[in-house]
Amino acid sequence: MIKGECVCGAVRFTISGPTSQVILCHCSICRKSVGAGGIPIIIASNQFFNWDRGLDSIKSWSKPVGDWTTNFCSVCGSPLPRENDSNSMAIPAGLIKQGGDDLKVQHHIYSSYKAAWDEIGDDGVIHPRNSEAQRVSANKNTHCDARTAVPLYFGRTHCLHVAIEKLNTPNNQNNGSI
Numbered sequence: 001m002i003k004g005e006c007v008c009g010a011v012r013f014t015i016s017g018p019t020s021q022v023i024l025c026h027c028s029i030c031r032k033s034v035g036a037g038g039i040p041i042i043i044a045s046n047q048f049f050n051w052d053r054g055l056d057s058i059k060s061w062s063k064p065v066g067d068w069t070t071n072f073c074s075v076c077g078s079p080l081p082r083e084n085d086s087n088s089m090a091i092p093a094g095l096i097k098q099g100g101d102d103l104k105v106q107h108h109i110y111s112s113y114k115a116a117w118d119e120i121g122d123d124g125v126i127h128p129r130n131s132e133a134q135r136v137s138a139n140k141n142t143h144c145d146a147r148t149a150v151p152l153y154f155g156r157t158h159c160l161h162v163a164i165e166k167l168n169t170p171n172n173q174n175n176g177s178i
Helices: 028-034
Strands: 002-005 012-015 022-025 039-045 049-053 058-062 069-073 082-085 088-092 096-098 105-109 125-127 142-145 150-156 161-165
Touching: 028 039, 049 088, 069 082
Parallel strands: 022 105, 105 125
Antiparallel strands: 002 012, 002 096, 012 049, 022 039, 039 088, 058 069, 082 088, 142 150, 150 161
């Protein structure tokens, strides 16, 4: 089980099931939205995600042009979980307060847009312009990539739909539920 909250604790949530590993988006929009080198997120199925408190403190902002929305706490300004697609939530990994100890960065997307001072120093797969990811509609759930025979989870970061590998780890059971 993963528990998370914003900086001030006004908004809290629980994830009671499997999640993706960490996906770090380096695009300029995500960098600006958090004031950092990118936004690390995890994806969880709606059936496992629950808002515990603070719904009245959640505010949203949408970019006037394009498909990009962010949620934030109206009290402290922390970025908050948001709809990833109709079946899942994108959760900023920095909000995790309890659990998630086995999470690792698995993918760096839009790395060609990273800040000049940002150095990628982990083992996550680097996708310079997300060219290796496949764009799909939000109603598709899985696909098997013939190049690698790896089942992929189709989700969306704050920027675009991307393909994320499912993992068979103790916290991330590959049961087709995310």
